[in-house]
Amino acid sequence: MRLRLVKQDTKFDFFSRWKMWLGISLVMMIVGFASFMYQGLNYGIDFKGGTTIRSESTTPIDVGAYRDAISPLELGDITISEVFDPTFAADQHVAMIRIQAQEGQEAVKSDIIAQVQVALQAIAPDIKFVSVESVGPKVSGELIQTAAIAVVLAIAAVLIYIWLRFEWQFALGAVAALVHDIILTIGIFSELQIKFDLAIIAALLTIVGYSLNDTVVVFDRVRENLRKYKKKPLNEVLNISINETLSRTFMTSVTTLLALIALFVLGGDVIRGFVFAMIWGVIVGTYSSVFVASAILLYLGVKRDWTNKPDANAGTQFANIDA
């Protein structure tokens, strides 16, 4: 007896309410974007400049006492938060201390770090700084620019590749799904105020890759079925294709999620935000390949005379690269 996530021969009708789904996606995108505009992201020092100190001590952390100890140093805006993680030992108390970028300095001077350490030793004598990271405002400005360029480049490259391999409608559908995924991811990061740093950009690009992976598999089947069912209306062809690939879609999402959840729970707090972005991306990406990418394809319509060309394989001139 096999484990089946999806029954054989599903015949779900994904497109009876496709306008509604597109509408919902649009609304969610607007909410995400509005959250980003009004609340803004909780940028890490990679993008904003400043210093983060990760401290470790065997005495329990009192955030207020930490703040009182550091504030006489007049370092401007300071955020202190305690970090909890199942992988920590019982007497391992970890705090993250974030200090804003100091006026007129690139990286924070070592003596300031030393002062902070001395100040904290008054309340937690055995306190250790297990990591200290400091980024000057000059670099952080550049980092955010490079990151934005990377995301735009990735989307552009993908648009061109899918256009070459399929048709422009497919490319637009896929890119719409990508933009949807990215906006929703940024939206949830701004809504939950999770720290947004360089690693999250890597996660965003991975989401781009994953969502695309999913979309392309569906589209590949659509292309095949368009040749097979020449007379069927487009929404039926799309429905058949999605139903046929549904089992695979779920299998892959589940294996990927299994791996990611293991990492989320056991991988430690340092990469938790990164893994969270990816988990979210896998879920959103799976949703968007059906309800955004395919719906857009339905909206735009596709050329139906695939087989008029002498080579049955030639959807476009590049479609038979692997044949």
Place this chain on the structure above:
Amino acid sequence: MLQIDLWKRVVIWALCALGLLLAVPNAFYSKVEGHNDAIAEIELSGTSPEREAMAAQWPGFLPSGLVNLGLDLRGGAHLLAEVAVEDVYSARMKAFWPEVRDALRPERSTIGTIRLQPSAGDELKVRISEPDGMTRAMEVVRGLAQQVVSLSGVGASDIEVSADGSALTVRLSEAEKRATDERTMQQSLEIIRRRIDEVGTREPTIQRQGTDRILIQVPGIGSAAELKAIIGTTAQLTFQPVLGRGSDPDANAGIGNEILPSLDEEGAYYTLESAPVVTGEELVDAQPAFDQNGRPAVNFRFNPTGARKFGDYTAENIGNPFAIVLDSEVISAPVIQSHISGGSGIITGNFTVEESTNLAVLLRAGALPAGLDFLEERTIGPELGADSIKAGQVACIVAFTAVLIFMFLSYGTFGLFANIALIINVGLIFGLLSMVGATLTLPGIAGIVLTIGMAVDANVLVFERIREEIKSGKGPARAIDLGYEKALSAIIDANITTFITAVILFVMGSGPVRGFAITLGLGILTSVFTAIFVTRLIIVMWFERKRPKELEV
């Protein structure tokens, strides 16, 4: 149909075996690391019984390449420094003044008196009292120009001379500035490397980034502050004539002079001539020592030109004080007692033994041609790195096991085949990482975990396709064949698009992000290879043996 040529089978298994063999050293990380270190030490400084024993921990015929652990896993310090390349322009102009003065002096009958004017750091302004002689003056100064030595600026002159009324301005040409920047960067890299090597840590990364930045990563060092103490000091040593001593830092020093504070005496300032007699560049050696009173000091020796300049100057200025200046602070200002001809001397000051040792190291390694601004500093403690590795390992194992069980439950025998391929896949990733000497970072571990999840995708695509073919009534052999054939385009398209994003991440990203891009990219390559070739070969071999009448996928 379901046939794979023997040579192909051999190649596929050979590639797998090779990849796994390359991955093996990582399973014995500390042993292999000890072995590699011992071999390096033996090569460098001869053999010893302990080193031989260390080297013998790992058989020499096996590969010994390891995956480098990134700073976030091993602990250490990371610095991104910007070199203030403009510093060099003003140093050049400062040093150029005596030359200009000497060249103009014989022309005093036509150009009148010459006086240095205050000016921006990267230019030299000279006023002459007879504006009519300007043409001659410019001619003379232009005569001092030299050709720029660089690939691009062939034939260009290194200085630009312009005149405005009675003022003559000398500036470095653009071509010379670019050539100077290039030299400054090369020198800075070289000197930073030498200083870090003097301290002797393992596998430092010292890389140039962009036009004027240097990335320095030193694993195993306690903190970025320690690293900065080694490389952050410019260690510009100069010997300058002393004009006076006072307590007002803002006093008018006169043009061509400067006022510098004393290192030891609070509130004491020296007025010095800006153009140095000799600089630290002309030192050939520096050693920590003690002066006649038994206090820590630094002995130094000049090269022949430096020794001659120093000798001539001391011969002419007996009885006058001169200052030993380190990074714009006067260490000491002794009075010249006699002509110093040997080219060696001693720097005394209120040093501790440690300070004098450090100063000697810095002087020996050479001065940085320009100051460094630190844009980014990261210190990661070794404990945090060790915790991350441990957590990453546990997560990897759990993720791996979960996926293996899930695949078996879903696809039975075929799931087992996919699992074998998955194990090979992870081995291959490590093999490739060790082969290219890539650096594994924490996001890199995430990349591997993600690959574990996604690697099965290609197999899932094929298996689902085989299921469909069986359902449409195809025989087992035909179903397997068609399954692979039809799934291929989806596999290729899906993986190429993901690969594109991995490449973009690699090109645009830095540090940990790049580490993630590497594992993701390599993971895609190996998972496509294992899905298309390895699983297929396993299935074909199984099919040949069993010849099943019915397929259950």
